[in-house]
Amino acid sequence: MSLQQLKPEWQTWVHENVARGCTAASLQELLLQGGHAAAVAAQAIAEAQAAQRPGQAQPSALARLAARAQEQAPLLPGAAQSAGLRPFVELQANSLQAADGQRVHIAAVLDHPHIVLFEQMLKPEECEQLIALAETRLSRSTVVDEQLGEARAHAARTSAGAWFQRGESELLARIEARLAALLHWPVERGEGMQVLRYGVGGEYRAHYDYFNPSLPGSQRHLQSGGQRVGTCILYLDEVEAGGGTRFPSLGFEVRPSRGAALYFASVDGQGVEDPASLHAGMPVIAGVKYIATKWLRQRPYV
Ligand SMILES: O=C(O)CCC(=O)C(=O)O
Numbered sequence: 129m130s131l132q133q134l135k136p137e138w139q140t141w142v143h144e145n146v147a148r149g150c151t152a153a154s155l156q157e158l159l160l161q162g163g164h165a166a167a168v169a170a171q172a173i174a175e176a177q178a179a180q181r182p183g184q185a186q187p188s189a190l191a192r193l194a195a196r197a198q199e200q201a202p203l204l205p206g207a208a209q210s211a212g213l214r215p216f217v218e219l220q221a222n223s224l225q226a227a228d229g230q231r232v233h234i235a236a237v238l239d240h241p242h243i244v245l246f247e248q249m250l251k252p253e254e255c256e257q258l259i260a261l262a263e264t265r266l267s268r269s270t271v272v273d274e275q276l277g278e279a280r281a282h283a284a285r286t287s288a289g290a291w292f293q294r295g296e297s298e299l300l301a302r303i304e305a306r307l308a309a310l311l312h313w314p315v316e317r318g319e320g321m322q323v324l325r326y327g328v329g330g331e332y333r334a335h336y337d338y339f340n341p342s343l344p345g346s347q348r349h350l351q352s353g354g355q356r357v358g359t360c361i362l363y364l365d366e367v368e369a370g371g372g373t374r375f376p377s378l379g380f381e382v383r384p385s386r387g388a389a390l391y392f393a394s395v396d397g398q399g400v401e402d403p404a405s406l407h408a409g410m411p412v413i414a415g416v417k418y419i420a421t422k423w424l425r426q427r428p429y430v
């Protein structure tokens with residue numbers, strides 16, 4: 129009876145996410161955020177769970193058809209969109225106010241793969257401070273060795289990088305909290321920030337940020353914090369020519385602009401690695417490119 133009290137898209141959502149193995153507590157929280165009464169939410173989850181058990185009634189053919197249509201729908205209700213599987217951004221308004229007062233603008237959105245481009249994510253002085261902080265510890269960037277899982281220098285990634293611990297300084301803590309709030313992804317599920325500097329000719333050839341689960345070198349990374357579910361790239365300075373972040377399979381490129389941020393999901397709406405997230409840091413033609421990269425993990429990352 130309570131499942132029927134939900135709108136059809138929420139009924140489908142409950143069925144789908146119970147089938148996917150989401151916990152009752154996580155579904156309850158998102159249903160509450162979606163404006164449902166606690167008792168209605170609890171009852172609806174219980175009914176959907178009962179329907180999944182062997183020997184019990186399965187969702188009707190109609191419900192399954194509705195679920196399939198829902199998968200293809202461009203935007204689900206904000207809370208339902210992630211179901212905790214990947215970050216999500218509230219996309220109704222064209223700007224969002226972070227708790228620290230920063231007003232961040234949404235400049236562009238792509239549904240699949242999910243990409244959101246922000247302007248004014250960082251203030252110009254925050255960009256300058258991050259660059260200054262990084263300059264004190266820049267060293268040659270590495271890539272993860274696919275067989276061994278170890279970090280090593282590679283011709284495909286010609287930049288200098290500086291790693292920071294989460295919350296290492298007041299500046300980093302503030303930026304991390306801002307990203308966590310806007311992406312609905314807790315700070316603990318993020319790696320420390322990495323600041324990169326690319327000189328002329330510097331590039332990061334096409335790659336995925338997710339760890340390929342079938343490669344031996346990925347296992348130790350997946351064990352601590354799980355998959356990289358999304359990435360946020362903060363552009364710290366203008367670049368005269370080149371240096372865009374390009375998604376070759378989409379024919380789409382974001383050009384660096386001070387204070388802008390690019391978020392993209394590395395997994396699809398079901399939490400599965402998404403090959404469409406292939407991307408590259410294009411060679412810098414003139415100028416110097418500075419970015420800060422934040423990789424977001426499936427689970428808390430220590
Ligand atoms: O340099 C860029 O624009 C892309 C950087 C990147 O892909 C990464 O840090 O994972």
Ligand SMILES: [Fe+2]
Nearest residue numbers: 335336337407
């Ligand atoms: Fe990347």
